[in-house]
Amino acid sequence: MSFQSLSFLAFLALTAIACGLLRRRSALAGQAALGAACLIFYLSGGGWAAFAVLCAGCAVTALAARAVDRAEGAARRRAFAAGSLYHVAVLLAFKYTGFFTGGALSIGWAPLGLSFFTFQQLWLLREVYMGRFTLQSPWALALASFFFPTVTSGPILRPSAIFPQMASDAFLRPDWTDAAAGLYGICCGTAKKVLLADPLGAVVGSGWSDLASLSATDAWLVILGYTMQLYFDFSGYCDIAAGAARLLGVRLPLNFDSPYRSLSVGEFWKRWHMTLTTFLRENVYFPLGGSRRGAWRTYRNILIVYLVSGFWHGAGWTFLVWGALHGLAQIAERAWGSRRERLPGWLQWGLTFLFVNIAWVFFRAPSLGDALTLLTTAFTGGVSLPGAWLMQSVFERETAAVGLLVPTLESAWLAWGKMALLYGAACAAALLPARSAARRMEDFVPPPAWRTALLALAAGWAVLSFTGITTFIYSNF
Incomplete structure (x- = not known):
């Protein structure tokens, strides 16, 4: 169900x-x-x-x-x-x-x-x-x-x-606060999944199905699109799960806390899929010896933990490479030490976010060869206007309605407009709020009337769009 x-x-x-x-x-x-x-x-x-x-x-x-x-x-x-x-x-x-x-x-x-x-x-x-x-x-x-x-x-x-x-x-x-927080979480999670994750997934799917047609601009849109799709897909699921649990008088642990605002890969894993991070730390990292037996054993233990994480996500070399990249990144950050913290905050964030985007390519790729093809295109391909074809299957019914209202509007301009709105909304929702929806649910206070109305509108739009919605990505793992 x-x-x-x-x-x-x-x-x-x-x-x-x-x-x-x-x-x-x-x-x-x-x-x-x-x-x-x-x-x-x-x-x-x-x-x-x-x-x-x-x-x-x-x-x-x-x-x-x-x-x-x-x-x-x-x-x-x-x-x-x-x-x-x-x-x-x-x-x-x-x-x-x-x-x-x-x-x-x-x-x-x-x-x-x-x-x-x-x-x-x-x-x-x-x-x-x-x-x-x-x-x-x-x-x-x-x-x-x-x-x-x-x-x-x-x-x-x-x-x-x-x-x-x-x-x-x-x-x-549940009391009335639990019920209100539960409904809030369900509305937020549904909107994330239906209005952001699935449209971004359509762009990403189009790009991966025709790698040869991508320009460098298109490749980066596909890479960033998957970064945002995966977050809103799993974070949306967790919001709905937490909301459903609150309606039954249960509070689930926080699993996401604005991970794309992180200034390091280590911080990213303290904010992304937090229950998995805690499990691996307590049940794999600590039994291996943690950081108690010198630097090299610490580095070994970190790498093992993230190889286990990668392999747990999927039986394939792409997942192992993804896990290894995250393990090696944290080893590099430890070796860099306090010198990294002297960098400007915006540069620390930029390096972290760029790395996370690149690593997600291996997580999504059907094979290592396809991952390298996409990354090669991203760094060496020609720069051009975004391909309108990437947006072909995004918000099809809404696009048809706009076409009826403004028949003279060129399809390419309409596609680019949808792309700007979709990516702009996704980046704003992932990067700007200092407190995630799940964090707001912990000590829930009803949001202002304007935010409640906006959330109700988004949730209503999402419910009307249920037909054809894809399954959650993490249900495959």
Whole structure:
């Protein structure tokens, strides 16, 4: 069930109402209603086979967590290792068999949300092993693992971020502030996805489908377009997920905090997909030794962390290169040290933003050769006016309406106008606000009337544009 659909909005409304009413009778009744809703949501998108795989994973986690709690010494370590290895093996089997066998063998499908599910189970097992968390019941584990706002694309939840909330009196009993913040997040996320991410995706798709026709100007529009598309796509998803969770009395952790305003790659990763960064730091970087064993081991650990991040995103060399680039960039920043901080702020930002744009090329590219082709065109191709053909499938209905109103308007000028508005709005929304929508939701204060009206207009436009909207990018990971 897609977040950007009328069926999801109706499903969410019915779920929130049913859970709230039944929660008044008893906590168990409200949780049962939520469990039924989570089951319906997952089966509508993942199917029974995928559901069975994740259920088996929940069972393994519950058994391993129980064994870790009861055992001591080597037996405790073996229980933790066995549970963790099971989850890693399932993830590798479904997502990476084709990569490791060169395409000779592949399962051909993977359960919806498997990557996020796996990291969440691993995090829980490590917290149990470290003595920071005790799993009270398999039912609570299943409810947290299949919580429908997060089950497909996260955020990745630390146990302390979800289980205490599920045991609190506020669970499934949102107040009016929660409801208002939830609606605000859903409206912001929907507008980001439908009005910015998907139109930018159409430009990017057109460019990647015909690399030979791109000029240097077109290549940079494609590169910048994907940078903005990916942010608004995943940030929009997280806003909707956070909004849906607030309607159920749950506050999800912040996952994005204006990452494109960062002055370094290290800062970028403190603002981009923050729950993934935290998971990798606590479950990969620290166990490797972190920065406690000298500079060279620190550099090695950083590189390993970002190779893992790249490989987690996708089974391909392009993702590994993307991860390696980010790891090497952070190593270079550490080696540069305080001398980098003496640069003007605008130059630090410019270097960071340029690097992030270039690295995203490998994240999007079908192959390393295509990535190098696009970058070669960007740096050596001819400069010209933007290709109007890139905007051909963007806001088609709106374009047709303008054409009827102003029949003498040339199609090229109309395309360039759309391009200027789209890229201008995307850059302004990503770079100017010091506080993201998710940050505003934390201590929500109703926005001024003019901003509320503008958001309502954007959300209404987005809802009217639901037909033909693409799926969220991160649901593929």
